[in-house]
Amino acid sequence: MANSRETATQALRRLVQGGTALVAALAVAPAVSAQSSAPIKIGVIGEESAVAGASITKAAQMAADDLNAKGGVGGRKIEVITYDDHSSAADAVRAFQRAVNQDHVNAVIVSYISEVALAVEPWAARLHMPTITPGAASTLISKHVHDDYEHYKYMFHGWINSAGLADTICDTTKDLLVGPYKMKSSVIMSEDAAWTTPLDEEYQKCLPKIGLKVLDHIRFNPDTTDFTPIFHQIEAKHPDVIITGISHVGVQPTVQWHDQQVPIPMAGQSSQATTSSFWKDTNGATEGVITSTAAAPGVALTPTTISFTDNYTKRYGVSPSYDGYSSYDDVNIIALAVQRAGSTDPDKMVEALEKTDYVGTMGRVQFNGKDSPYTHAVKVGKDYMAGVAIQWQDGKQVCVWPTDICKAKLKFPAFIKLPQQAAAQ
Numbered sequence: 546m547a548n549s550r551e552t553a554t555q556a557l558r559r560l561v562q563g564g565t566a567l568v569a570a571l572a573v574a575p576a577v578s579a580q581s582s583a584p585i586k587i588g589v590i591g592e593e594s595a596v597a598g599a600s601i602t603k604a605a606q607m608a609a610d611d612l613n614a615k616g617g618v619g620g621r622k623i624e625v626i627t628y629d630d631h632s633s634a635a636d637a638v639r640a641f642q643r644a645v646n647q648d649h650v651n652a653v654i655v656s657y658i659s660e661v662a663l664a665v666e667p668w669a670a671r672l673h674m675p676t677i678t679p680g681a682a683s684t685l686i687s688k689h690v691h692d693d694y695e696h697y698k699y700m701f702h703g704w705i706n707s708a709g710l711a712d713t714i715c716d717t718t719k720d721l722l723v724g725p726y727k728m729k730s731s732v733i734m735s736e737d738a739a740w741t742t743p744l745d746e747e748y749q750k751c752l753p754k755i756g757l758k759v760l761d762h763i764r765f766n767p768d769t770t771d772f773t774p775i776f777h778q779i780e781a782k783h784p785d786v787i788i789t790g791i792s793h794v795g796v797q798p799t800v801q802w803h804d805q806q807v808p809i810p811m812a813g814q815s816s817q818a819t820t821s822s823f824w825k826d827t828n829g830a831t832e833g834v835i836t837s838t839a840a841a842p843g844v845a846l847t848p849t850t851i852s853f854t855d856n857y858t859k860r861y862g863v864s865p866s867y868d869g870y871s872s873y874d875d876v877n878i879i880a881l882a883v884q885r886a887g888s889t890d891p892d893k894m895v896e897a898l899e900k901t902d903y904v905g906t907m908g909r910v911q912f913n914g915k916d917s918p919y920t921h922a923v924k925v926g927k928d929y930m931a932g933v934a935i936q937w938q939d940g941k942q943v944c945v946w947p948t949d950i951c952k953a954k955l956k957f958p959a960f961i962k963l964p965q966q967a968a969a970q
Contacts, residue, residue, distance in 0.1 A: 585617075585879075586626060587623065587626070587876060588626050588628065588648060588650035588655075589602050589605040589654045589655075589872070590629075590637055590661075590665075591628070591872075593631075594631065595632055596795060596796075596823065596826060597657050597816040597819065597866045597867070598866075600857075600868055601654065601657065601679055601869065601872045602627040603860075604865055604873040605627070605875070608872070608873045609625045618880045625876070628644065630656065632658060634664035635664075637661040638664055638665060641669075641676075645668075645672045653665075653677075656680065657816070658792075658793070662686055666700050670696045670698075670700070673892070675894045677875045677878070677879070678702060678704065679868045679874075680868030680871060681704065682704060682705065682744070683742075684743040684922075687913070688918060690920040690921045698895050699891065699895060700921060702922035703871045703874070703910075704871050705923060705931075706919060707740050707743040708743050708744075708747045709925035710932075711746075711751055712747060712751055712925075713925070714748075714812075714814060715754070718755060718812060722785075722786055725955075726963055728756075728964055729785060729964075730760050731760065731784050731788050732759070733752075734775065734779065734787050735765075735790030736764070736790065736792065736793055737765060738767060738792070738793060741790040745764070748788060752788065757786070760782040761779065761782050763779065769794070770797060771801075772801045776802065780807065786811075787807075787809050787811045787813075788812060789811055789813035789815055790813060791815050795816065796823075796826050796827055799818070799823075800827050810835070810957055815834060816867060818831055819836060820863055820865065820866040821842075821858070821942060822863040824941075832937050833938075833957045835934055838932060838933060839867040839869075839871060839932055839933075840854065840906060840933060841933045841935050841943070841944035842942055843944070846907055847908060849905065867932075870907045874905030878898070879898075881903060882897035882901065883897070898912065899914070907932070908929055909929050910924075910929070911924045912924070938953070
Protein backbone atom coordinates (compact mmCIF):
# COMPACT_ATOMS: atom_id res chain seq x y z
CA MET A 546 0.00 0.00 0.00
CA ALA A 547 2.75 2.46 0.94
CA ASN A 548 4.47 2.50 -2.46
CA SER A 549 1.23 3.25 -4.29
CA ARG A 550 0.24 6.07 -1.94
CA GLU A 551 -0.22 9.51 -3.34
CA THR A 552 1.90 11.79 -1.17
CA ALA A 553 0.16 13.31 1.82
CA THR A 554 1.19 16.75 0.58
CA GLN A 555 -0.70 16.23 -2.67
CA ALA A 556 -3.71 14.88 -0.83
CA LEU A 557 -3.66 17.88 1.50
CA ARG A 558 -4.03 20.29 -1.42
CA ARG A 559 -7.28 18.56 -2.40
CA LEU A 560 -8.48 18.58 1.20
CA VAL A 561 -7.82 22.29 1.56
CA GLN A 562 -9.89 23.01 -1.52
CA GLY A 563 -12.71 20.67 -0.50
CA GLY A 564 -12.60 21.67 3.16
CA THR A 565 -13.10 25.34 2.43
CA ALA A 566 -16.23 24.62 0.43
CA LEU A 567 -17.65 22.33 3.09
CA VAL A 568 -17.09 24.80 5.91
CA ALA A 569 -18.85 27.44 3.84
CA ALA A 570 -21.78 25.08 3.29
CA LEU A 571 -22.80 25.20 6.92
CA ALA A 572 -22.89 28.96 6.85
CA VAL A 573 -24.86 29.50 3.64
CA ALA A 574 -27.02 26.39 3.17
CA PRO A 575 -30.77 26.90 3.49
CA ALA A 576 -32.33 26.51 6.89
CA VAL A 577 -33.58 23.20 8.17
CA SER A 578 -37.32 22.80 7.74
CA ALA A 579 -39.12 25.18 10.03
CA GLN A 580 -40.63 22.23 11.89
CA SER A 581 -39.09 23.52 15.07
CA SER A 582 -36.78 26.06 16.57
CA ALA A 583 -35.88 23.56 19.27
CA PRO A 584 -32.22 22.55 19.54
CA ILE A 585 -30.85 19.54 17.72
CA LYS A 586 -29.99 17.17 20.56
CA ILE A 587 -27.02 14.84 20.32
CA GLY A 588 -26.44 12.30 23.07
CA VAL A 589 -22.75 11.58 23.65
CA ILE A 590 -21.80 8.49 25.64
CA GLY A 591 -18.16 8.36 26.68
CA GLU A 592 -15.78 6.91 29.24
CA GLU A 593 -14.85 9.81 31.49
CA SER A 594 -12.32 7.91 33.60
CA ALA A 595 -10.56 6.24 30.66
CA VAL A 596 -7.44 7.80 29.19
CA ALA A 597 -8.60 7.18 25.62
CA GLY A 598 -12.33 7.67 26.18
CA ALA A 599 -12.39 10.98 28.04
CA SER A 600 -11.87 12.98 24.83
CA ILE A 601 -15.20 11.92 23.32
CA THR A 602 -17.57 14.09 25.34
CA LYS A 603 -15.14 17.01 25.57
CA ALA A 604 -14.56 17.20 21.81
CA ALA A 605 -18.27 16.85 21.07
CA GLN A 606 -19.06 19.80 23.34
CA MET A 607 -16.36 21.83 21.58
CA ALA A 608 -17.91 21.05 18.20
CA ALA A 609 -21.35 22.11 19.44
CA ASP A 610 -19.95 25.34 20.85
CA ASP A 611 -18.16 26.11 17.59
CA LEU A 612 -21.28 25.42 15.51
CA ASN A 613 -23.49 27.44 17.84
CA ALA A 614 -21.09 30.38 17.64
CA LYS A 615 -21.80 30.39 13.90
CA GLY A 616 -25.56 30.27 14.37
CA GLY A 617 -26.10 26.53 14.65
CA VAL A 618 -27.91 24.63 11.88
CA GLY A 619 -30.54 26.68 10.11
CA GLY A 620 -30.92 28.76 13.24
CA ARG A 621 -31.25 25.70 15.50
CA LYS A 622 -28.65 25.30 18.23
CA ILE A 623 -26.79 22.06 18.82
CA GLU A 624 -27.29 20.69 22.32
CA VAL A 625 -24.91 17.98 23.50
CA ILE A 626 -26.11 15.81 26.39
CA THR A 627 -23.31 13.72 27.87
CA TYR A 628 -23.37 10.38 29.67
CA ASP A 629 -20.61 8.36 31.35
CA ASP A 630 -20.87 4.62 30.75
CA HIS A 631 -17.98 3.85 33.14
CA SER A 632 -16.54 1.56 30.43
CA SER A 633 -19.53 -0.75 30.94
CA ALA A 634 -21.68 -2.09 28.12
CA ALA A 635 -24.65 -2.40 30.49
CA ASP A 636 -24.28 1.22 31.63
CA ALA A 637 -23.94 2.32 28.01
CA VAL A 638 -27.19 0.59 27.04
CA ARG A 639 -28.97 2.25 29.96
CA ALA A 640 -27.53 5.62 28.97
CA PHE A 641 -28.59 5.05 25.36
CA GLN A 642 -32.14 4.20 26.42
CA ARG A 643 -32.29 7.28 28.62
CA ALA A 644 -30.95 9.47 25.84
CA VAL A 645 -33.60 8.27 23.40
CA ASN A 646 -36.64 7.74 25.63
CA GLN A 647 -36.21 10.46 28.26
CA ASP A 648 -33.94 13.12 26.78
CA HIS A 649 -35.35 12.73 23.26
CA VAL A 650 -32.07 13.11 21.41
CA ASN A 651 -31.92 13.16 17.61
CA ALA A 652 -28.65 11.22 17.28
CA VAL A 653 -26.10 9.48 19.48
CA ILE A 654 -22.29 9.36 19.48
CA VAL A 655 -21.10 6.40 21.52
CA SER A 656 -17.85 5.06 22.96
CA TYR A 657 -14.39 3.99 21.88
CA ILE A 658 -14.93 0.47 23.22
CA SER A 659 -16.06 -2.12 20.68
CA GLU A 660 -17.92 -4.22 23.25
CA VAL A 661 -19.93 -1.11 24.18
CA ALA A 662 -20.69 -0.16 20.58
CA LEU A 663 -21.74 -3.74 19.79
CA ALA A 664 -24.05 -3.78 22.82
CA VAL A 665 -25.67 -0.49 21.79
CA GLU A 666 -26.01 -1.41 18.10
CA PRO A 667 -29.16 -3.57 18.47
CA TRP A 668 -30.78 -0.76 20.46
CA ALA A 669 -29.97 1.77 17.75
CA ALA A 670 -31.79 -0.58 15.38
CA ARG A 671 -34.71 -1.19 17.72
CA LEU A 672 -35.22 2.49 18.58
CA HIS A 673 -34.44 3.79 15.06
CA MET A 674 -31.74 6.13 16.35
CA PRO A 675 -28.90 7.37 14.08
CA THR A 676 -25.74 6.41 15.97
CA ILE A 677 -22.03 6.87 15.30
CA THR A 678 -19.14 5.34 17.20
CA PRO A 679 -16.08 7.64 17.12
CA GLY A 680 -13.53 5.15 18.39
CA ALA A 681 -14.64 1.51 18.43
CA ALA A 682 -12.80 -0.52 15.81
CA SER A 683 -14.38 -3.99 15.60
CA THR A 684 -15.28 -4.92 12.04
CA LEU A 685 -18.42 -6.63 13.34
CA ILE A 686 -20.08 -3.24 13.81
CA SER A 687 -20.25 -2.50 10.10
CA LYS A 688 -20.59 -6.15 9.09
CA HIS A 689 -23.89 -6.23 10.96
CA VAL A 690 -25.11 -3.31 8.84
CA HIS A 691 -24.05 -5.10 5.66
CA ASP A 692 -25.64 -8.41 6.64
CA ASP A 693 -28.99 -6.95 7.79
CA TYR A 694 -29.16 -3.47 6.35
CA GLU A 695 -32.83 -2.69 6.96
CA HIS A 696 -32.47 -3.56 10.60
CA TYR A 697 -29.02 -2.11 11.41
CA LYS A 698 -28.86 0.84 8.99
CA TYR A 699 -28.96 3.35 11.86
CA MET A 700 -25.40 2.45 12.95
CA PHE A 701 -22.34 4.25 11.50
CA HIS A 702 -18.67 3.58 12.12
CA GLY A 703 -16.82 6.90 12.49
CA TRP A 704 -13.30 5.56 13.07
CA ILE A 705 -11.00 3.34 11.01
CA ASN A 706 -11.94 -0.28 11.68
CA SER A 707 -9.52 -2.93 12.88
CA ALA A 708 -8.71 -4.31 9.44
CA GLY A 709 -7.92 -0.83 8.14
CA LEU A 710 -5.83 -0.05 11.22
CA ALA A 711 -3.75 -3.19 10.77
CA ASP A 712 -3.08 -2.42 7.11
CA THR A 713 -2.09 1.16 7.96
CA ILE A 714 0.22 -0.04 10.75
CA CYS A 715 1.83 -2.49 8.35
CA ASP A 716 2.46 0.35 5.90
CA THR A 717 3.95 2.41 8.73
CA THR A 718 6.15 -0.45 9.94
CA LYS A 719 7.43 -1.13 6.45
CA ASP A 720 8.41 2.49 5.90
CA LEU A 721 9.88 3.15 9.37
CA LEU A 722 11.36 -0.14 10.54
CA VAL A 723 11.60 -2.82 7.84
CA GLY A 724 13.22 -0.56 5.27
CA PRO A 725 15.63 1.58 7.31
CA TYR A 726 16.45 -0.98 10.02
CA LYS A 727 16.20 -4.22 8.04
CA MET A 728 13.86 -5.73 10.61
CA LYS A 729 12.73 -9.24 9.75
CA SER A 730 10.71 -10.60 12.66
CA SER A 731 7.92 -9.60 15.03
CA VAL A 732 5.72 -10.73 17.89
CA ILE A 733 2.10 -9.60 18.05
CA MET A 734 1.03 -8.55 21.56
CA SER A 735 -2.64 -7.62 21.88
CA GLU A 736 -5.25 -7.38 24.61
CA ASP A 737 -8.03 -9.93 24.34
CA ALA A 738 -10.90 -7.73 23.13
CA ALA A 739 -13.48 -7.56 20.36
CA TRP A 740 -11.51 -5.00 18.36
CA THR A 741 -8.23 -6.94 18.40
CA THR A 742 -9.61 -10.18 16.97
CA PRO A 743 -9.89 -8.75 13.42
CA LEU A 744 -6.83 -6.57 14.05
CA ASP A 745 -4.65 -9.58 14.81
CA GLU A 746 -6.11 -11.57 11.92
CA GLU A 747 -5.07 -8.80 9.55
CA TYR A 748 -1.67 -8.39 11.26
CA GLN A 749 -0.98 -12.05 10.57
CA LYS A 750 -1.71 -11.46 6.90
CA CYS A 751 0.01 -8.12 6.29
CA LEU A 752 3.14 -8.40 8.46
CA PRO A 753 4.62 -11.30 6.42
CA LYS A 754 3.82 -9.37 3.24
CA ILE A 755 6.09 -6.50 4.34
CA GLY A 756 8.87 -8.90 5.30
CA LEU A 757 8.21 -9.44 9.03
CA LYS A 758 7.92 -13.04 10.12
CA VAL A 759 5.46 -13.45 13.01
CA LEU A 760 7.30 -15.47 15.67
CA ASP A 761 4.53 -15.48 18.25
CA HIS A 762 1.01 -14.18 18.80
CA ILE A 763 0.16 -13.24 22.38
CA ARG A 764 -3.31 -12.23 23.54
CA PHE A 765 -3.52 -11.19 27.19
CA ASN A 766 -6.39 -10.52 29.56
CA PRO A 767 -7.05 -6.75 29.82
CA ASP A 768 -7.05 -7.19 33.62
CA THR A 769 -3.40 -8.31 33.55
CA THR A 770 -1.24 -6.40 36.02
CA ASP A 771 2.05 -8.28 35.79
CA PHE A 772 3.48 -8.37 32.28
CA THR A 773 6.79 -9.92 33.33
CA PRO A 774 5.94 -13.45 32.05
CA ILE A 775 4.66 -11.98 28.79
CA PHE A 776 7.81 -9.96 28.17
CA HIS A 777 9.98 -12.97 29.10
CA GLN A 778 8.07 -15.05 26.55
CA ILE A 779 8.59 -12.37 23.91
CA GLU A 780 12.29 -11.93 24.64
CA ALA A 781 12.81 -15.68 24.31
CA LYS A 782 11.67 -15.42 20.68
CA HIS A 783 14.19 -12.64 19.88
CA PRO A 784 11.92 -10.58 17.59
CA ASP A 785 13.06 -7.32 16.05
CA VAL A 786 9.84 -5.52 17.02
CA ILE A 787 6.71 -5.94 19.19
CA ILE A 788 3.55 -5.06 17.26
CA THR A 789 0.86 -4.00 19.70
CA GLY A 790 -2.91 -3.88 19.87
CA ILE A 791 -3.67 -2.21 23.21
CA SER A 792 -6.37 0.26 24.16
CA HIS A 793 -8.18 -0.65 27.39
CA VAL A 794 -4.79 -1.05 29.02
CA GLY A 795 -1.66 0.93 28.26
CA VAL A 796 0.03 2.34 31.33
CA GLN A 797 1.03 -0.98 32.92
CA PRO A 798 2.54 -2.73 29.89
CA THR A 799 4.32 0.47 28.89
CA VAL A 800 5.78 1.13 32.35
CA GLN A 801 6.86 -2.49 32.76
CA TRP A 802 8.39 -2.58 29.26
CA HIS A 803 10.48 0.42 30.27
CA ASP A 804 11.31 -0.62 33.84
CA GLN A 805 12.27 -4.14 32.81
CA GLN A 806 14.42 -2.71 30.01
CA VAL A 807 12.85 -4.95 27.38
CA PRO A 808 15.32 -4.43 24.50
CA ILE A 809 12.70 -4.57 21.72
CA PRO A 810 10.89 -1.55 20.28
CA MET A 811 7.10 -1.35 20.62
CA ALA A 812 5.04 -0.14 17.67
CA GLY A 813 1.47 -0.59 16.47
CA GLN A 814 -1.65 0.64 18.24
CA SER A 815 -1.50 1.97 21.78
CA SER A 816 -4.63 4.06 22.11
CA GLN A 817 -3.87 5.58 25.50
CA ALA A 818 -0.57 6.85 24.13
CA THR A 819 -2.43 9.04 21.65
CA THR A 820 -3.12 11.74 24.26
CA SER A 821 -0.48 13.97 25.81
CA SER A 822 -1.44 12.97 29.36
CA PHE A 823 0.17 9.57 28.74
CA TRP A 824 3.65 10.94 29.43
CA LYS A 825 2.64 11.91 32.96
CA ASP A 826 0.55 8.75 33.38
CA THR A 827 3.61 6.59 32.70
CA ASN A 828 6.14 8.92 34.35
CA GLY A 829 7.97 9.12 31.05
CA ALA A 830 8.11 5.37 30.45
CA THR A 831 6.42 5.85 27.08
CA GLU A 832 9.63 7.30 25.64
CA GLY A 833 10.25 5.62 22.27
CA VAL A 834 6.79 4.05 21.89
CA ILE A 835 5.33 4.29 18.38
CA THR A 836 1.57 4.30 17.83
CA SER A 837 -0.92 4.91 15.08
CA THR A 838 -3.35 7.76 15.75
CA ALA A 839 -5.74 10.18 14.08
CA ALA A 840 -3.50 13.26 13.91
CA ALA A 841 -0.41 14.77 15.46
CA PRO A 842 0.48 18.13 17.02
CA GLY A 843 1.57 20.69 14.44
CA VAL A 844 0.70 18.54 11.42
CA ALA A 845 -1.96 19.98 9.08
CA LEU A 846 -3.70 16.91 7.72
CA THR A 847 -6.59 19.21 6.81
CA PRO A 848 -7.35 22.94 7.20
CA THR A 849 -8.83 22.35 10.69
CA THR A 850 -6.41 19.84 12.25
CA ILE A 851 -4.04 22.26 13.96
CA SER A 852 -6.67 24.73 15.13
CA PHE A 853 -8.77 21.96 16.68
CA THR A 854 -5.74 20.40 18.41
CA ASP A 855 -4.57 23.76 19.77
CA ASN A 856 -8.03 24.85 20.92
CA TYR A 857 -8.74 21.51 22.59
CA THR A 858 -5.39 21.56 24.37
CA LYS A 859 -5.92 25.13 25.53
CA ARG A 860 -9.41 24.34 26.82
CA TYR A 861 -8.72 21.01 28.54
CA GLY A 862 -5.00 21.07 29.32
CA VAL A 863 -4.16 17.93 27.32
CA SER A 864 -4.20 17.03 23.66
CA PRO A 865 -7.15 15.04 22.28
CA SER A 866 -7.00 11.29 22.03
CA TYR A 867 -7.62 9.82 18.60
CA ASP A 868 -11.36 9.58 19.27
CA GLY A 869 -11.50 13.26 20.19
CA TYR A 870 -10.80 14.14 16.57
CA SER A 871 -13.49 11.79 15.31
CA SER A 872 -16.02 12.87 17.95
CA TYR A 873 -15.57 16.51 16.95
CA ASP A 874 -16.03 15.57 13.31
CA ASP A 875 -19.06 13.39 14.06
CA VAL A 876 -20.98 16.29 15.60
CA ASN A 877 -20.35 18.28 12.42
CA ILE A 878 -21.30 15.30 10.25
CA ILE A 879 -24.60 14.91 12.11
CA ALA A 880 -25.29 18.65 11.81
CA LEU A 881 -24.68 18.53 8.07
CA ALA A 882 -26.91 15.48 7.74
CA VAL A 883 -29.78 17.25 9.49
CA GLN A 884 -29.22 20.19 7.18
CA ARG A 885 -29.28 18.05 4.04
CA ALA A 886 -32.29 16.07 5.25
CA GLY A 887 -34.17 19.20 6.24
CA SER A 888 -35.42 17.12 9.13
CA THR A 889 -34.48 15.12 12.19
CA ASP A 890 -36.57 12.18 10.99
CA PRO A 891 -34.32 9.14 11.64
CA ASP A 892 -34.71 7.53 8.23
CA LYS A 893 -34.12 10.80 6.41
CA MET A 894 -31.06 11.38 8.58
CA VAL A 895 -29.70 7.94 7.68
CA GLU A 896 -30.10 8.73 3.98
CA ALA A 897 -28.32 12.04 4.52
CA LEU A 898 -25.52 10.47 6.57
CA GLU A 899 -24.92 7.99 3.76
CA LYS A 900 -24.21 10.97 1.48
CA THR A 901 -21.57 12.40 3.83
CA ASP A 902 -18.57 13.94 2.10
CA TYR A 903 -16.92 15.96 4.82
CA VAL A 904 -13.35 17.15 5.32
CA GLY A 905 -12.86 17.20 9.06
CA THR A 906 -9.92 17.33 11.45
CA MET A 907 -8.32 14.07 10.30
CA GLY A 908 -9.21 13.65 6.65
CA ARG A 909 -12.08 13.29 4.23
CA VAL A 910 -14.99 11.32 5.64
CA GLN A 911 -17.22 9.21 3.45
CA PHE A 912 -19.08 6.06 4.51
CA ASN A 913 -18.97 2.76 2.63
CA GLY A 914 -22.14 1.77 0.81
CA LYS A 915 -24.16 -1.42 0.82
CA ASP A 916 -21.76 -3.08 -1.63
CA SER A 917 -18.95 -3.04 0.96
CA PRO A 918 -18.68 -5.78 3.60
CA TYR A 919 -18.10 -2.87 5.97
CA THR A 920 -21.28 -0.92 5.25
CA HIS A 921 -21.36 2.49 6.97
CA ALA A 922 -17.69 2.25 8.00
CA VAL A 923 -15.48 5.16 7.02
CA LYS A 924 -13.51 4.78 3.83
CA VAL A 925 -9.78 4.37 4.39
CA GLY A 926 -6.94 5.43 2.12
CA LYS A 927 -5.00 8.31 0.66
CA ASP A 928 -8.13 10.13 -0.52
CA TYR A 929 -9.98 9.64 2.78
CA MET A 930 -8.73 8.81 6.29
CA ALA A 931 -5.42 7.06 6.87
CA GLY A 932 -4.14 8.48 10.15
CA VAL A 933 -0.54 9.15 11.16
CA ALA A 934 2.08 7.52 13.37
CA ILE A 935 3.66 9.29 16.31
CA GLN A 936 6.61 8.45 18.52
CA TRP A 937 7.09 9.70 22.05
CA GLN A 938 10.38 11.60 22.24
CA ASP A 939 11.58 13.68 25.20
CA GLY A 940 8.10 14.10 26.59
CA LYS A 941 6.46 15.04 23.33
CA GLN A 942 4.48 13.31 20.59
CA VAL A 943 6.32 13.74 17.30
CA CYS A 944 4.92 12.76 13.93
CA VAL A 945 7.03 10.15 12.13
CA TRP A 946 4.68 8.87 9.39
CA PRO A 947 3.73 9.43 6.60
CA THR A 948 7.29 10.47 5.95
CA ASP A 949 6.50 13.12 3.32
CA ILE A 950 4.74 15.33 5.87
CA CYS A 951 6.23 14.01 9.13
CA LYS A 952 9.90 14.93 9.24
CA ALA A 953 10.94 13.69 12.68
CA LYS A 954 13.39 10.80 12.80
CA LEU A 955 12.94 7.80 15.05
CA LYS A 956 14.81 7.88 18.33
CA PHE A 957 14.88 4.95 20.76
CA PRO A 958 15.81 4.63 24.45
CA ALA A 959 19.30 3.35 25.20
CA PHE A 960 18.00 -0.05 26.36
CA ILE A 961 16.55 -0.84 22.92
CA LYS A 962 18.77 -3.10 20.81
CA LEU A 963 18.17 -2.59 17.10
CA PRO A 964 19.29 -5.04 14.42
CA GLN A 965 23.02 -4.79 13.79
CA GLN A 966 22.45 -3.78 10.20
CA ALA A 967 20.37 -0.75 11.16
CA ALA A 968 21.11 2.34 9.20
CA ALA A 969 22.70 5.07 11.24
CA GLN A 970 20.39 8.01 11.86
